[in-house]
Amino acid sequence: MTALFTIIIVLFVAVAIWQMVKIFDIAQVGTTQTQVADDKDNKINGYLMIAFLIFVYVITILCFWFIGDLPLLSNAASEHGSKVDNLMIISLVVIFIVQTITQFLLHYFAFKYKGEKGKKAFFYADNNTLEFIWTIIPVIVLAGLIIYGLFTWNDIMNIDEDEDPMVIELYAQQFNWKARYSGADNVLGKANVRLIDIDRANILGVDEEDPNAQDDIIVSELHLPVGKPVVFKMRSQDVLHSAYMPHFRAQMNCVPGMVTQFGFTPSVTTADMRERPEMIDKVKNINELRSERAAEIEESGQELIYEFDYLLLCNKICGTSHYNMQMKIIVETQEEFDAWLKEQTTFPNSLN
Amino acid sequence: MSATIDTHDHEDHEVHHHKQTFITKYIFSLDHKMIAKQYLITGTFMGIIGILMSIMFRMQIAWPSEPNVLFEALLGKWAPDGVMSADVYLALVTIHGTIMVFFVLTAGLSGTFSNLLIPLQIGARDMASGFLNMVSYWLFFISCVIMVSSLFVEAGPAAAGWTIYPPLSALPMASGGSGLGMTLWLVSMAIFIASSLIGALNYIVTVINMRTKGMSMTRLPLTIWAFFVTAVIGVVSFPVLLSAALLLIMDRSFGTSFFLSDIFIQGEVLHYQGGSPVLFEHLFWFLGHPEVYIVILPAMGLVSEIMASNSRKPIFGYRAMIASILAIAFLSTIVWGHHMFVSGMNPFLGSVFTFTTLLIAIPSAVKAFNWITTIWKGNLQMNPAMLFSIGFVSTFITGGLTGIILGDSALDINVHDTYFVIAHFHLVMGISALYGMFAGIYHWYPKMFGRMMNKNLGYIHFWITAVCAYGVFFPMHFIGMAGLPRRYYSNSSFPLFDDLTNTNVVITMFAIIGGIAQIIYLYNFFVSIFYGKKAEQNPWRSTTLEWTTPVEHIHGNWAGPIPHVYRWPYDYSKPGHDVDFVPQNIPLMEGEEELQH
Ligand code: HEM
Ligand SMILES: [Cu+2]
Ligand SMILES: [Cu+2]
Secondary structure (H helix, E strand, O other): OHHHHHHHHHHHHHHHHHHHHHHHHHHHOOOOOOOOOOHHHHHHHHHHHHHHHHHHHHHHHHHHHHHOOOOOOOOOOEOOHHHHHHHHHHHHHHHHHHHHHHHHHHHHHHHHOEOOOOOOOOOOOOOHHHHHHHHHHHHHHHHHHHHHHHHHHHHHHOOOHHHOOEEEEEEEEOOEEEEEEOOOOOOOOOEOHHHOEOOOOEOOOEOOOOHHHOOOEEEOOEEEEOOOOEEEEEEEOOOOEEEEEHHHOEEEEEOOOOOEEEEEOEOOOHHHHHHOHHHHHHHHHHHHHHHHOHHHHHHOOOOOOOOOOEEEEEOOOOOHHHHHOEEEEEEEOHHHHHHHHHHOOEHHHHOO | OOOOOOOOOHHHHHHHHHOOOHHHHHHOOOOHHHHHHHHHHHHHHHHHHHHHHHHHHHHHHHOOOOOOHHHHHHHHHHOHHHOOOHHHHHHHHHHHHHHHHHHHHHHHHHHHHHHHHHHHHHOOOOOOOHHHHHHHHHHHHHHHHHHHHHHHOOOOOOOOOOOOOOOOOOOOOOOHHHOHHHHHHHHHHHHHHHHHHHHHHHHHHHHHHOOOOOOOHHHOOHHHHHHHHHHHHHHHHHHHHHHHHHHHHHHHHHOOOOOOOOOEEOOEEOOOOOOOHHHHHHHHHHHHHHHHHHHHHHHHHHHHHHHHHHHOOOOOOHHHHHHHHHHHHHHHOOOHHHHOOOOOOOHHHHHHHHHHHHHHHHHHHHHHHHHHHHHOOOOEOOOHHHHHHHHHHHHHHHHHHHHHHHOOHHHHHHHOOEHHHHHHHHHHHHHHHHHHHHHHHHHHHHHHHOEOOOHHHHHHHHHHHHHHHHHHHHHHHHHHHOOOEOOOOOOOOOHHHHHHHHHHHHHHHHHHHHHHHHHHHHHHHHHHHHHOOEOOOOOOOOOOHHHHOOOOOOOOOOOOOOOOOOOOOOOEOOOOOOOOEOOOOOOOOOOOOOOOO
16 A cells, blocks of 8 residues: 555656656747846736735735634733733734835835836935934834833733732643642742652652641642732743643743742633633634534544633643643632632642 | 955966866865855755655644655654654654754855855955865765764654753653654764854855955955854854753763753652753753854845845945844844743843844844835846845745744743744744745856756746745744644644644645645756756856856866956946946946945
8 A cells, every 4th residue: 555655656756747847848948048037027027026915915814814813812811911912912013014014015116126128227325314214213113112011021020929929839740730739828848859759649749747738739720719819839840841821821931950930810710711702702613613523533532512721731842742731720719719629638638 | 445365376276177086076075166066965955854844744733643645655664554653743843943944044055155155256266275164064964964864763863842952852761852863963963063163164264364356345245244244153152052062961971960950750860950951041042043143144145145136236225234234143142032031030031131132123124124125216137036035025024023022021921832933933034044045046056057047947936935935834823822832743632722723734735835846946956957058157147256257167266367356246237337237346437436435
């Protein structure tokens, strides 16, 4: 079978090349000997430049139209998320305007000034005013974006201890996530990979002696109370991973040997997010597509019907199953959260 | 305004010439023109491998885990029954990235055109050291052989991404490719770096010392400026990657802990203590970012030259172009941290790198505007090289603009390591530099091979490639903004992304068509070497010195004395002249003024 296919492919290539030889010969006939563009070439390619400009515009419009219901621009589920989205929209608008104008100029000039025999180009080597203008305009636009961007960045990265954020550890290992809640004292017990004891089920290497560790809770599904600031302390036991929570506009690498952090305040519960009209549409669309591949999906063991959930994805290449390293995130009311937390076993009780 | 004197004695070279054998002429050649061709052919070969890989992993993304004849045929035992595994996917992505960035667009592009054009355009008989030049090429060749041979290692080639971040790249238990495959990757890259450094030093020395009489720095074509500055950036940044590679080798083989600390893997704690992977990221990107300018600056130089010649107009803002090359070169060494906003480094550093990164957009914008003004009111000769140059400006703008988003730390949080990044850098660096390379090949083919490429095949090649490049990479911005991470072997674990599958299929279709279009180019390239129309001495009617040499290659480039230079390289359509170009070796007419010197 393989051999047959290989032979067919080789045959196809051979035929293609033979065809091309003929194209080559035909192409060589009518033209002048030189293979340098003549007026006819200039004209055809000039028109094609305009066609290409239209193509670029059309593909832009199509992309916005069909795949532009960007979850990045709406539906942020964290408090800083809407600021990020605003900045993103402003940047996209600036880019869109500059892109439309410059592509127009480039392709239109290529069409308008296509060469003709006997015409002479305009000798125009320099103009300091022009150079100044197009240095200063980007400077102004970029200055605006930088300032806005830096304020937003500082806002996100500086974690306000006064707000008393809830401390949660995110723990990455090939190819799994775990979360550790710091419990009533809001302080995580000390931990190091050297303390890992698989036989006792101390998989995070938490120090059993540490008083702060006694009320810690280790889980594999992340629950967050809505409206409460959280700060994630991230660790990895083996290679780099990245904790990526796109709906919350949050991402930070998990680095073996150090603790990294990222904080945010979830602002929309999972239940509310599922009710949003855009989300209902999106889920409906996804389920329609899934029903077309029903057999395949059921064979793979996944549930056929998709229901929206927030996710934590791994976003730094970490090996074979990198593509499947995820954890569900559930945002809920404080009461629901408290009830859930009470159900979980504390660290000392989880040991064998 | 210093001009240097030609020290080569011409008679000497004639003597050499007679003693050449096949081996000294074609294999261990010391002649820069032959070495340029060797770089080009080797780079082309690596490019074919790299592009085939990208088509295969794109097929995997579009039709995940479906048996594929192409995989079965090309991957053999790696794809039993034509099904690709996750490890193989990661290996393909890694080697594709490495080959395209280093072997095709660094060595293939810079190596070819620096070698070909530096001596010819500055008026020198050869490189400062022909011997080192040959050594540089052969080191490059050896590194290619090692990289390709790593594809046949039992446990697979390196599979940690082209950025080879430790610990993944340091620990064989973390990834199959981190065993012998990674060792070969590191050895290959170390040799590659040695080759680049030798080459770069040679370029620098040649440009500084061997310009012909009258060829002052401000009469140099922009190509030479670009190659010169590229070489300087290479000399500054490549040694840092070399040191990172050496330290990584130490960690891997000699138990040191430069980049490793506190690791528990496969049931055991490793002894490493006190190192940091973030340090590796700093070292890597200290080269990695300048590297993208090492890739793009030569392409910019080629495009500037080709645009001026084919517009029959001077390049607009010659001095601003030089200034922006220098500004980009300087800034490129202080922006590396924009790859590390979410690496865990201090957020304050993130602010600094956001600032420097958005600064670098300014000289880039100046260049784009200058190119557009160059074609304004020109008399554009739409040769294939010109089409690729216009295409270059188009993709450079499209790709460059999204850099405003990625360079802004607050926005990068959410699009870092998604397909948005893939879209950005392929357009601004990958496709643009590839266009620059194609433009250069179509334009200087007559100089390299004494024959012309077929223009109609060139047109077909350009238009299919141009449409496919946008078709592949433009939609990737959107799937990236939807949150789809890169380096995922399959997206089927995330129903969340199911509405992106159709887009992924469309992208792959464009990639396949674009890949096939390259066969047209390869055919044109190789057949024209033997059957192309014989070239005239100056087919594009250009002003630079390489077109004053004879079509047949001779050792020492000019049969008689080296021409002297009397004017800048952009006297196209200058008022007061009958022809629309005045070569650099034509003295000023009586009463003629040279522009701004
Ligand atoms: C036929 C044309 C090409 C196609 C279809 C293509 C496609 C892709 C795709 C889809 C990825 C991302 C894979 C992933 O992250 O899972 C990728 C990675 C990459 N490509 Fe290309 N590419 C092409 C040409 C190029 C060129 C010309 C360059 C030169 C700069 C290049 C450089 C890279 C690099 C550096 C990576 C990153 C590899 C990594 O993640 O380690 N590619 N390519
Ligand atoms: Cu991962
Ligand atoms: Cu960079």
